Amino acid sequence: MASRSAATFDALVVGAGPAGAHLAFLLAREGRRVAILDRQRFPREKVCGGGLSRKAVALLGCDVAPIVHQWLKGAFLTFGNRSTLVKDLARPAGCTVLRSEFDHLLLTQACDAGARLFEEAAFLDLRFRGDLVDVATSRGALSCRRVFAADGVASAVRTRLFGRHAVAYVPALEALVRVPAAARERFAERVVLDFGGMPRGYGWIFPKRDHLNVGVYSPFGGSALRRHLDRFMARYPALERRLGIEYRGFAIPLRNDAGAFERGPVALVGDAAGHAEAIGGEGNNVARASAALAARAAIEDERGAVPLRYTGLLREALLPELRAAWRLARLLFAFPEFSFRHVVSNDRVNALFAGVITGDVGYRECLRKVLLAAPRWLFRAPATPHDLPPLEPGVPG
Ligand SMILES: Cc1cc2nc3c(=O)[nH]c(=O)nc-3n(C[C@H](O)[C@H](O)[C@H](O)COP(=O)(O)OP(=O)(O)OC[C@H]3O[C@@H](n4cnc5c(N)ncnc54)[C@H](O)[C@@H]3O)c2cc1C
Known part of the structure; x- marks a missing residue:
């Protein structure tokens, strides 16, 4: 990477996790000149359970079977x-899956589509210059028209633009x-x-x-x-x-309480934007969903003529679902033993949650139906969960 005469890209994606790799893939596939940088070398480990729900697998658009x-x-x-x-x-x-293998698969897909990868290059700072953004990295400077911050929950790009407490x-x-x-x-x-x-x-x-x-x-x-x-x-x-x-x-x-998702040509995606499903902490699919909306906003509004286009798409398509997930999480986990006996053990209700995992039921629909059914699950005796067997015998008291 040259440090004096910086290369100019249509898009610079900071962070090559699921959000960044997916976004780089979507933009490169549409013929945009895309750079993706990560402070680590791939394949790399990532702290994560590596659970992918059926809906997350469906979102992938590539064959996950080998990994x-x-x-x-x-x-x-x-x-x-x-x-x-x-x-x-x-x-x-x-x-x-193992995240080292999963993330590597997504990143390979992005590079195969034409994205240019800079590894072991950490984002340091950015500066707006007319229509361009100059980005300083630990391995030199880059110029681009748009920056996508996909650098995870502790995002340095987000901190630079919105301070420490946006998420x-x-x-x-x-x-x-x-x-x-x-x-x-x-x-x-x-x-x-x-x-x-x-x-x-x-x-x-x-x-x-x-x-x-x-x-x-x-x-x-x-x-x-x-x-x-x-x-x-x-x-x-x-x-x-x-x-x-x-x-x-x-x-x-x-949550992203500040509603800080973009500023000018810089947009936050995935964990960097504060997007995860609060019930299970599932973030891989949400990361790719927000990346897809950011790519759509960038492609539909190439010149950035519509202010906060990406934020508008998030408000339409993703944020209401995440808010409903957050409400459900509070409902479920405020009194977990009660919830287990009355909500989780209720076949109708757990079928709804199964639908959320498969993608057949949205969080808003799930929340609405759980609340509508409340008189039944609240006041009816629980489905004898205390008579159910332990998963593993020999449980200590
Ligand atoms: C304990 C735990 C268990 C989890 N289990 C699951 C699960 O089972 N299923 C699930 O769906 N989700 C799970 N999650 C959430 C999931 O890991 C995240 O939501 C997901 O990784 C978000 O993807 P991302 O691309 O936004 O960010 P990340 O995957 O965090 O990727 C960010 C990338 O940015 C890079 N980066 C960071 N700073 C810089 C910088 N300054 N310059 C350049 N690059 C930088 C990092 O090296 C990294 O590669 C779990 C999270 C935790 C903590």
Whole structure:
């Protein structure tokens, strides 16, 4: 990368995670001159459960099969590994992947479409110059007509333009647990979603080819995540028979309270924009959905003649869904044991949530129907969840 005579691109995408790679792919495919830079070298690790719902897979537009670790037929829905419902779907509910492989696949797709990749190049600063933006990176300068910030939850571009507090986020902690094959088999083909796994949140177990990804998250935030995660794992004898463990923590964005999504020729996408689904902390599909809207806005309004075009598309197509997800998350996790007994264990209601995972039901529709059905699920006796068997026998008290 030249540091004195900067190359000029139609678009510069900062960050090559799912949001950035997808956006670079969409713009390059339309013949735009696209540069994508990342401070890391790919393939690289990313803290993430690597769970892709069916709707996330459908959004991909490329064949994910070669990198799938496990196709999922459903979930074990449980409270503290005591009462457990098995919820299977007629078609795969989704799959698990390793983010190093998934992100590399998306980035390769972008580069094959013509995007030019700059690795180990960190965004440092930007400056507006007429119709252009000059971007300083750790490996030199670049000029472009538009900048897309896809540099994750702690986005340096967002901080530069909108300050430190535009996006609210919460911590999440995961552990990569290596267990003997027999113990892994116990969870194969289903994820565990444990509503007692973390106060006002949940714990997950996602099966991978050679390990289990186990984690905890609460949309209300929280502290002492390591203690909650260890306590959650101690409820599952299979996880106690482990051969190795690696803890990794990061943050999940919840909201962009400032409504700060773009300024002039700079737009924020994915985690950088504060986009994730608050119920499960699922962000890969949202990252690509916001990238698709940013690409559409850029292509439809090449000259930037319509102010806040991208923000308008977000308000139409994505933000109402994310807000509904946020409300549902608060409803579900404020009193998780009550929710598990009355809401999650209710077949009609959990069918709605299954629809959200497959993409057949939107969050707004789900919220509306859950609220409309409230008199039934609130006042009717729960579906005997305490008589349900534990997922794994031998649970400590
Ligand atoms: C513990 C945990 C578990 C999760 N589990 C799931 C899950 O199972 N399913 C799911 O869908 N989502 C999950 N998520 C959320 C998901 O990881 C994110 O929503 C998703 O990665 C967002 O994609 P992105 O492209 O916006 O950002 P990222 O994937 O974070 O990509 C940002 C990229 O920008 C680069 N970058 C950062 N700063 C700079 C800079 N200054 N200059 C250049 N490059 C930079 C980074 O190196 C990175 O490659 C989880 C998150 C956490 C924390």
